[in-house]
Structure formats: C-alpha cells, structure tokens
Amino acid sequence: MNRRLFLLNGSLAGAALTTLSLAQCTSNSAPTGQPTTDATAAGPAAAPDAFPLLEATVADLQQHMQAGRHTSRALCELYLQRVEAVNAKGPTLRAVIETNPDALKLADALDAERKAGKVRGPLHGIPVLIKDNIDTGDQMQTTAGSLALAGHRAKQDAFIVKQLRAAGAVVLGKTNLSEWANFRSTRATSGWSSRGGQTKNPYILDRTPSGSSAGSGSAAAASLCAVAIGTETDGSVVSPSSVNGLVGLKPTVGLLSRMGIIPISATQDTAGPMARTVRDAALLLAALTGEDPADAVTRGSAAHAAPDYTKFLDTNALKGKRLGVEKSHLTGTSDAVALLQKALAVLKAQGATIVEINVAKPVAALGDAEFQVLLYEFKDGVNKYLAGTNAGVKTLADVIAFDKANAAKAMPFFQQETLEAAEKTEGLGSAKYQAALARSQGGTRKILDKILHDNQLAAIIGITTGPAGCIDLVNGDYSSGLDFSSPAAMAGYPHLTVPMGQAQHLPVGLSLVGPAWSEGLLLGLGYAYEQATKLRKAPEMRGPLVG
Template identity: 65%
Template sequence: MNHGTRAALTAALLPAAVACQSTTDKVTDEATAGVPTAGGSDDAEPFALHEATVADLQDRMAKGTETARSLCEKYLSRIKALNEQGPMLRAVIETNPDALAIADGLDKERKAGKVRGPLHGIPVLIKDNIDSGDQMMTTAGALALAGHKAKQDAFIVQKLRAAGAVLLGRTNLSEWANFRSTRSVSGWSSRGRQSRNPYALDRSTSGSSSGSGVAASANLCAVAIGTETDGSVVSPSACNGLVGLKPTVGLLSRSGIIPISSTQDTAGPMARTVRDAAILLGALAGPDPADPAKLPNPTAAPADYTTFLKADALKGQRLGVEKAHLNGPPAIAALLKEAVAALKAQGATIVEVELVKKVNPLGEAEFDVLLYEFKDGVNKYLATAGASVRNLADVIAFNKAHEAEAMPFFKQEILIDSEKTDGLNNPKYKAAVQKTVTESRKVLDGLLHDNHSRPL
C-alpha cells in the first residue's frame, strides 16, 4: 500500500477523523509555535525504509540486504531526526537501549536457520501504558510515574518477543489514556509533551494512542501497538492515515497494561497496511489465564488473520454507514461518499443507519462505568507496580504538588471524580454496567434485525 492508498484509507475513516479538525481539540501553543502547517514528516532525502511493509522487510532480511540490526539502526536514526528535531513529532517517548542487542540475537537465529515467523527481526513500538520488563519506563505519559520500570513484560509484550519482534521503544499518548481532564488535549502528556500529526503539524493526532499513530504513519517503525477504551486506536489511526483495529475484548490480554476500564479496554494493532495489521493481530492474540476477560469461544480465534485477506471479500457483504456522517461538513461528507462508492464497486451493499442518535443517551452511564473502573483498576495496578505513587489519591496529590509541570494546560477533574467513587459493589455502578451492556446490545441487534442482517 502506497501513500495514495493510505490517503484513500484516511478518507474511508473520515467520520472518526472529524475530531482531528475539531475546534475543541486544538493542539497547545507549545506544539505549534513557529511550526509550518503541513508536510511535517517530509525529508530532503528519501528514507530507505519508506512505507516498507512487514513482508518487504522480511524479504530484505532473507536476501541479506538488511538485517534486524540495520532495520533498527535506520528507524532509530529516523526517530532521532524527526522526533525531537526537525518537525519535532514527539511520537516516541523513549527508545529501547537494548534494541540493537535484541536485534543481534535475532540475526544470529536467522543465520542459524531459525526464523520465528513474520515478525522475526521487525522493529515495533508500543504505547507507554504497556509494561515492558526492561530498562524503559512505563508511565502512561504521566510525570507522577516517571522513573517507574515494570517488573515484567505485559502478556502481549511476551508474545511479541516470542514472535521475534524487536521492541524498539515506547510511544507518547494522551496522558492516562486521555482520562485525566474534560479539557484535555489529544496527544499531550506531561512526560512526552505534544505529539504532532505528520501530515499537518498544527492538526490533532487524536488520541489516546497518538504516539503510536504518528510513529507508524511517519515511518518511525514498521508497526505499532495502541490501546483503546473508546476510540483510542481507531481515531488516531484515522487521523494519521493508518489501519487501526480494536479487537473484541478478550482476544488480546490486558495483563500488564495500565487500565481505564475492565469492561472496555483492549490493546490493538496500528499499521500502514491491512496485511501488517493482520500479522500483528495474530502475534498478539491468545488466552491469558491472568486476564478474566475471555472470548465466548476462544478456540475459534485463528492463528493467522492474513488468511482472510481476499480480493473479493466485500462481495455480498452488507455494511452499515452512519447517516449523520454523510450529511456532515461538506468536504468530509464528499470524501466519505467517495469511500462508500469504492466499497460498492467492490461488491458491498451499503445500508444507511442511525446509530449515533440511539447510543448517545448511554453516554452518562458509560462515563459512570469508566469512573468506577478506572479507580479500581489503577489502584490495583499501582499497589504492586513498585512506583513512587501507590494509588490514585497519590497521583492526584503529586499532580497538585507539581502543578506547573504536570498541569500547565488542563487539570485533573476526571481523576478527582474517579477518586470519589466507592467501589464496584456500588449499586450505581452495577446499574450503569447493566444499562450500557443491555441497551447497546438492544440498539445494535435492532439495527441488524431491521436491516435484514444477522444479529451479533
């Protein structure tokens, strides 16, 4: 997939990308002062790995024109040139000092005839709320967690390493996965500062997986991993011209990931092509005894998602498109209609539906669920993490004591509201969970039934 194809993909995802242009989600002055308005990631010299897919990189390593080490060196050089210099994308919050040594070990394996799979030797970046038991910190972008090093890898990081991927570094994010303030700025964290959109430096990256979106889009890595509670993979993927997927909760382990919501959280792949996203998904997926979220039928999960990538896959499929987006801002609506026409040309039947209007009334109940689950999950994570803050109350106190550095642009009212909650046995929480689960299911099943599609 080249830049033109990725541009078409961006158009297809424009409803999610509306947030990129929202006047309520502008980047801070520190991000845009003296910065040109577009073309931030263009180089004077073509990048040797520009838009290279996982298959491209594997082919080069198989032929001996590249090694895992040389790939890492090239991506690390590009990070150095673009992350804190030049356009200052601030997508990568930290690089892995062990990356080249890991790459060397994988090159030795390849030379000895052992290739673990499609990710063998491939440099990957992970979001900074995912534990890695190495020299790097895990902070969720928060100064309150600066210096914290995880005791062990998150389950999905273990799977990445087992697949032969090279953990190249960690990506910036909207601090605490954008669950700190109602006035937050997407892509900003007190540790990593403001991430910038590589297509237009003064436009939002969206969030919370902003750094992963920017890094994959700007060719700072081969593929990246984000996490999502409610749009945090798919929205920055849309805004940065990527393929992003939120898997069904339970397909990927959440163990070792700083949480928001035990009912909604999951990690997900972010890549420049559908095939690369499918490869990464296959490497990450798998049951984890430590994660209570399970698929209804885990044995049905395939080991290789690329087998589903067929040129005629859309023939005979019925796809719902939200009506409101087709009547949105004219430029965006026009591009969305072009994307719909492209889907129809591939054999899909498009059904216009009204979903947003029907699920909007659930917003208050959903937010209550997140408030309760965030405190519960973060307190459990911090209780055993070995960080200098041991619970949410400590985080709030740290931010207040370091207000100038930690909260220069917006405060922490969501953290404060979450701290006020009193546990998952509260009837208000249980009622909110019941309402969101049953009512959202009713809306979706109703739409499918009314439009002659199979209920979920």
C-alpha cells in the same frame, strides 16, 4: 478516549464543528488567539534525507532480511536514526517517548536465529513500537505519560509483549500518549503528556494526532517503525489511526489480554494493532492473541482467535455483503461526508449492498452511562495496578496528590478533574455502577445486535472521525461531530478503520464495526476496500510547527 469529547461538546452542532476542524490553527503559545499561517497552505517542512524504509511493509522488511540486504539489527539502526532525525529534532514529532537500549542486542539474537535456520514467523526481526502504558520487564519505563510514574520499571512484560517477543518482534521503544490515556481531564489535549510533551500529526504539524494512542499513530504514519501497538477504551486506536492515515483495529474485548497494561476500564479496554496496511495489521493481531490466566476476560478466546488473520484477506470479500451506513454521516457538505459518499460508490462497485441505518442516535440516548462506568472502573483498576508496582505512587489518591504538589510541571495546561471524580466513586459493588454498566454495555449491545440482525448486515460503516483539529493547549480538544468510536467501544465489539482519503492534506478513515469476534470478517472487508482504492498517502510533515 473520544467519549470525553461527546460529553464536552454534545450541545454543539456537528456541521459547525466539521468546518472548525479545517479552520486555521491558533498557536498554543499565543494567548491572544492570533492565527498562524494556514497549515494546509504551507509546504512540506524541512525533512531529513530520503529514508530508505519509508512506507516499508512487514513483507518488504522480511524480503530485505531473507535476501541478505538488511539484518534485523540494520533495520533497527535505520529506524532509530529516523527517530533521532524527526522525533526530537527537525519537525519534533515527539511520537516516541523512549527508545529501548536493548533493541540492538535483541536484534542480534534474532539475526543469529535466522542465520541458524530458525525463523519464528512473519514478525521475526521486525521493529515494533508500543504505547507507554504497556509494561515491559526491561530497562524502559511504563508511565502512561505521567510524571507521577516517572522512573517506574515494570517487574515483567505485559502478556501481549510476551507474545510479541515470542513471535520474534523487536520492541524498539515506547510511544508518547495522551496522559493517563486521555482520562485526566475533560479539557485535555490529545497527544500531550507531562512526561513526553505534545505529539504532532505528521501530515500537518499543528494538527492533533488524536488520542490517546497519539504517539503510536504519529510514529507508524511517519515510518518510525514497521508497525505499532496502541490501546483503546473509546476511540484511542481508531481515532489516531484515522487522522494519521493508518489501518487501526480495536479487537473484541477479550481477544487480547490486558495484563500489564495500565487500565481505564475492565469492560472496554483492549490493545490493538496500528499499521500502514491491512495485511500488516492482520499479521500483528495474530501475534498478540492468546488466553491469559491473569485476565479472565480472555477465557475461551482461543475458540475465536485465528492463528493467521491474513487468510481472510480477499479482494472479493465485499461481494454479496450487506453493509449498514450510519445515516447521520450522509448529511452535510463537509469534506469528510464527500469522502464517505465516494467510499460508498466503491463499496457498491465491489459488490456490497448499502443500507442506511441509525446507530448514533440511540447510543447517544444512553447519556453519560459510559462515562460513569469508566470513572468507577478506572479507580478500581488503577489502584490494583499501582499496588503491585515499584512506583512511588501506590493509589489514585497518591497520583492526584503528586500532581497537585508538582502542578507547574504536571498540570501546566489542564487540570485533573476526571481523576478527582473517579477517586470519589464508592466501588464496583455500587448499585449506581451496576446500573450504569447495564445501561452502557448492555444497552449498546442490544442496539448493535438488533441493527445487525434486523438488516442482515455483515458490518456497520461510517466516518471514523473528521479531519484532525488544531492542537489547542488552552481549550483542549474539540470534536468534529463525526466520531464513530463509542458504539463498538461501549459494546466491546471490534472496530476497524482504513484510510478513506484526505481533506486538505488531512486523512480521514472509514469505520467498519461488526459483532463480537468478527475481526477476520472486518479485516477481509477492509482489505477489499483498501486494494480497490489504495488511498493512503505518506505524510509530508507540512508546517507550521507547534512549539
């Protein structure tokens, strides 16, 4: 959740922070602050033997199964071996918090269906990793990375997991995350949870994988799965996708059900696909949609959903389109700004017209309204979620008490002041909450709608976030000053990020934000840019390591 960074670092200069993000990292175990070896100068870390499914797409894996070269079981076995080799050993990515003991049995059943002539669709037999705040009614836990929820097993699948299984995918396991989806502390470190430890960025191992879907980002980037699912309140799909060289899509709030997902915000939360290609993101998105009676926000979403989002993937999609570029992202001498300038040249060459616009400044002028909304909605949502579980904690107050009683393990690096602030809120009937919601969601929608309409724009573009900063368990995350997640998050509008290149071996993403229900349009634009550039590079797991 990137809005926390805005509140924490709003007084700092963006250019200075962009320089910081490419500075030497400081070991989290060295309180004296002595710098480690420059990560960008270090070579690739020791890696296991070449992985046969490295960078494999969903289409590649389907071809393997159709040709009889691999079964779904064999694919799962290979990915599980990959997890064993690089997740808990070797570079110790800590991207996967738990593997599914039923994965091979599920794969066997899907292989039997294929042998009998039944193929459910493009995800049949495909191994998928999902974030550990998404319920699965199986042997795996759902904990949001918190020791307070350790041992909790959901009674049933989340709605999107039911959809995923119906599409024939194999839930291979769950990914680590920033604890409580990065809503525990303003000093939190992205990718760290008390249950799963610190997830690492597979490009340079002492750099942040970003939050809160850090494990999904790291895992998909490092080919621990074919595709992954993250969740976002503000930045938690697009930011880890950007810094891990992925395509990430935060859909319109309401396109995907949130039933069975540990919540932060009823007005901003959504799950979203994270993949190495736009096509794979489109395939995964289609499998997850559906109206859910248990989540009223999805009512009527079927009219906006596409059964096949790949139909929007056109290499000529940019031709004739007007795109508004965030003006503040065009200034400065950072590597990220230079990458954006190159991206603009490509977009123009592909037939797009670029218009300079300013969305960041008017959205920032809304102040802390979003944060206030999240505090109120988090307490309400978490209390409702916990009340219906078999977890040992039943309320947010119970979670806070557990963390205090187990502080040495639960809070060794940062505290829980955000949880405590949420606990003090008085309920969704509060006039303060209603005013904050009108200012945050309503105000942002007016800003985006006006800019899109007045400039006749198909989408708004900018730098998703700057290159990954250093993992810092002492001071927590810091912002690059270029985070672009809040406008779409606050409005509940879709936001796509695609790889835009690298700054000193660190990926940077290009954001495309559109009006509600414009997922197909954004995927088409992103695909045209992706195919014209093909800038994604597989991670090399460069050192030094962070313990």
